[in-house]
Amino acid sequence: MACISEQHRLSCAVGGIYTVLAIEKFLPILHTGPGCEVNAAGALTIVNGAQTPITYIDTSLPCTDFCEEDIVFGGNERLRKLVDEALKYFKADLAIIVDGCAAEIVGDDIGEVAESFEDADIPTLHASLPGFKGNNLWGHSQILSAIIDQYLQPSSEKIKGLANVFGIVPYYDTFWETTLERLEELLSRLGLTPNIIYGIGKGKAAIDKIPQAEFNLVIGPWLDLDIAKKLENKFGAPYFHYPVLPTGASETSDFIRAIVEYAGLDKANAESYIAAREKRFFHKLQRLSNTLIGGIMYPKRFVINASAGAAVSIARFLIRDAGLIPHRIYIPEDVPEEHQARIEQLIREPVYDTKDIIDYDIKFTDDGGLCESEIKNEDFSLLHVNIFGTTWDELLAKNKGLPYVAISPPSGDYFVVGKTFFGYDGGLEFIRDLQNDSIRKFLGSGAVANVE
Ligand code: SF4
8 A cells, every 4th residue: 555645536435325325215324423424425426517416406415414412422322313214204216325434444334224224115125334444446345235135026027138237336426327228228229128227217126126137237347347256146146247348449349349249149140230330430530630639639648546446448449449559557446356367467468550550568456646747747748648547637638738538537527427437439439539639738629529
């Protein structure tokens, strides 16, 4: 671990409540200190696309506001009263009691409190989320595990073509909502019935269908693999792991062919779709690139300081479709060691025929500031680079006058509605963002490129 970790990209485990808040009418009930939720919101919503939850506003969730008195006498009884009232006043489909550091340290038993509501009309689960045990990604896993272990029951009926979709962590992935909408459209177009549990119109009905799925799709390098294995053990459904959330034509076409092969879908239908979408993609990419501005404005090398998922997606897209060259890649996400070599291989796999890609570093770190400390004094006057990362890296890019695109959380204090870098159009959206920032940085004008 670094001596001093700067520029946090993750929240503590309490950030797992945002996975609950992404499921319509699912209510987290907090047995935490009054500031714990705000800490999580800072990293996952306020400065991360200015996101707001699906059903319940995160600033007015039921919370015991764990205090000194609870540390001395225990807070279980106050929690029990709070749950009782919350189940009456919030019209939830399911509630999950979560705790934080203080309640865990004094030994409050949220499992016992949840069990005392087993006869309530609203299923009431529990998940421990103390920040001293893990970050929000661990918290996300705890929440999904609680739903699987405490709520879901095996089903004798499997529905052909029904596929649960995992691998994208809502809110943490700034673009999750639109990505999942586009992924749902794509999988449906190919002949699958995707079961996505997050977002509007999903909720309990989607959760209840999980045990009936033919298989689970995990899309992305490492997140939710533990959940897919748990579902396989409990319900017998296998999982298909596609390690890249595709951006741009080459990756999206590869993904389509892989899922069509795995699920035994109509290949001719998929190939005609791929042909039409690739034609459109490369036509528009060429229109963006053929302009004087598009052709020369942005540098051809790039630095990434981002989550593993974003680093893999964007690096592969830039190498395969856009002809850019990696300079350095940092992954400050606490990726478990068991996944690191595989993620590095995913980034290094696409190569040019030429020797343009010289050796470059890929660093896994828990220090978000490592990138800045290593490159802030580097002279980029001859070897200009782009910087792709988080709002922290935007400051570095501004100071050095380098083009920047937000690809990873926390991703800026702007509204993110309708944005994603997923799929064919996502690649075009990324190139447009890059060109627009290049123009602003190099010409200082308000001129922007557009993709209709
Ligand atoms: S680390 Fe502990 S005390 Fe701090 S916000 Fe997280 S749960 Fe609360």
